[in-house]
Amino acid sequence: MLDREDRRLLTILQVEGRISMVELARRANMSETTCLRRVRSLEAAGVITGYGAEISRAATEFAVSAFIQVSLDQRIEAASDVFKTAIEQEPWVLECYSVAGSYDHLLKVVAPDNQALAQFVLKRLATYESVRDFQTVFVLVTVKEERALPLSGTGR
Known part of the structure; x- marks a missing residue:
């Protein structure tokens, strides 16, 4: 505590x-x-897990952000484990969550441009054997992106 x-x-x-x-x-x-x-x-104790610089995406080549919802083929034994192992190797995938609902995973992805993102989705993600379906949601404008946890207890 x-x-x-x-x-x-x-x-x-x-x-x-x-x-x-x-x-x-x-x-x-x-x-x-x-x-x-x-x-x-x-x-x-593992409460502080590291220190690092926050880098502006606008100052790098990663101008495009998207969220990709992924459904896995549950008929494939260990589909989730295979998918997670593959996603851990993808540098453009910044975050991956196993979620409840109509999709199994939610990915936060960055790419240099729309064409590169399309290539990633169609030539990489869609070719994973365990992927049954996916939906890509492009980020138009980032309204809020907070990294700090609200530790002061004023979480309205």
């Missing part, structure tokens, strides 16, 4: 992953030693 101090540290670290330990301790209103011990404890 996360206590109030852990949540305070995590809230700051989610937004400012490169903050110095001195500044983190100051902003969290705790000693540097306590702050460092708590952060290391959160890392060791």
Whole structure:
């Protein structure tokens, strides 16, 4: 269970992953030693899973985003396992979720352009033996894309 101090540290670290330990301790209103011990404890417990730079997609070649809903052929034994293993190897697939509903998986995919995305869908995804059906939803405008969890407990 996360206590109030852990949540305070995590809230700051989610937004400012490169903050110095001195500044983190100051902003969290705790000693540097306590702050460092708590952060290391959160890392060791797997609460903090890593640190990384957020990269603007507009500044890279990945201008197109899409969500792809995928249905698997349940007659194929281990269809889900085979699909998951294949998807883990696809660099354009940023996220993959097993979901309930009319589709089995939801993918978040990026590509350089619409033609490249079409090639990925038709020449790669559609050729997986376990894929029965899929639907692609193109992102027109990203309205909100938040990565930080609402740890302050003000989740309206």
